[in-house]
Amino acid sequence: MILDLLKKRKSVRNFAEKDVPDEVINYILEAGRLSPSGGNGQPWKFGVITDKELILKTAQIAYNQKWIEKASFLIVLCTKNFDKERGGRYIQKSRFPNYVEEIENMDDELYRRIHMEEHQTKIAGTHMMMAALEHGVGSTWISLFKVDELSELLNLKKPLIASEVIAFGYPAYDEEVTPKKSLDEIVFYNKFE
Numbered sequence: 001m002i003l004d005l006l007k008k009r010k011s012v013r014n015f016a017e018k019d020v021p022d023e024v025i026n027y028i029l030e031a032g033r034l035s036p037s038g039g040n041g042q043p044w045k046f047g048v049i050t051d052k053e054l055i056l057k058t059a060q061i062a063y064n065q066k067w068i069e070k071a072s073f074l075i076v077l078c079t080k081n082f083d084k085e086r087g088g089r090y091i092q093k094s095r096f097p098n099y100v101e102e103i104e105n106m107d108d109e110l111y112r113r114i115h116m117e118e119h120q121t122k123i124a125g126t127h128m129m130m131a132a133l134e135h136g137v138g139s140t141w142i143s144l145f146k147v148d149e150l151s152e153l154l155n156l157k158k159p160l161i162a163s164e165v166i167a168f169g170y171p172a173y174d175e176e177v178t179p180k181k182s183l184d185e186i187v188f189y190n191k192f193e
């Protein structure tokens with residue numbers, strides 16, 4: 001059951017020195033492939049980083065998060081940085097109709113970088129994390145990194161950019177799951193009181 005799995009999930013940052021078999025990596029990738037996306041655009045590429053040097057460099061680019069160095073592999077969720085002709089601004093203007101003018105006037109490059117369809121890759125990444133957990137592989141999401149530096153390191157060509165990274169590996173040891181708020185604290189029905 002999906003809830004049983006979700007109750008076991010926690011971010012794993014202490015990885016064992018044990019390789020994850022290719023079949024399991026493919027299973028994880030397949031879970032990402034099946035993810036929903038706006039208009040079924042599937043605006044992504046999934047970069048599997050197994051090379052130790054690249055993993056070390058990624059850790060540096062991620063503001064020196066040393067724990068990343070021990071990951072068995074990384075998946076870099078890359079996405080297309082849509083240009084305005086493709087309707088990027090249309091999406092955010094529809095979502096924030098009170099800011100139509102501000103969005104319209106925002107510097108092109110800045111707008112595209114902030115927008116960058118990154119919300120799309122979050123779902124694919126979540127699928128992957130759950131698929132990994134089914135095989136006992138732990139993971140942690142990484143958003144804190146220099147997007148341009150990582151994109152360059154991986155030789156990505158515009159409009160493709162590195163949007164999110166997930167580090168994977170077998171946990172070195174069992175850890176308590178991270179406490180979560182109760183439903184009472186986070187759910188409301190109909191109007192918020």
Ligand SMILES: Cc1cc2nc3c(=O)[nH]c(=O)nc-3n(C[C@H](O)[C@H](O)[C@H](O)COP(=O)(O)O)c2cc1C
Nearest residue numbers: 009010011012013065140141142143144145177178
């Ligand atoms: C969008 C996103 C970005 C995150 N970025 C980082 C990160 O850069 N470095 C890190 O160590 N953890 C990162 N995390 C992991 C969170 O710290 C973690 O999910 C949170 O503390 C809750 O713990 P749990 O995953 O064990 O439930 C990120 C999580 C999310 C969802």
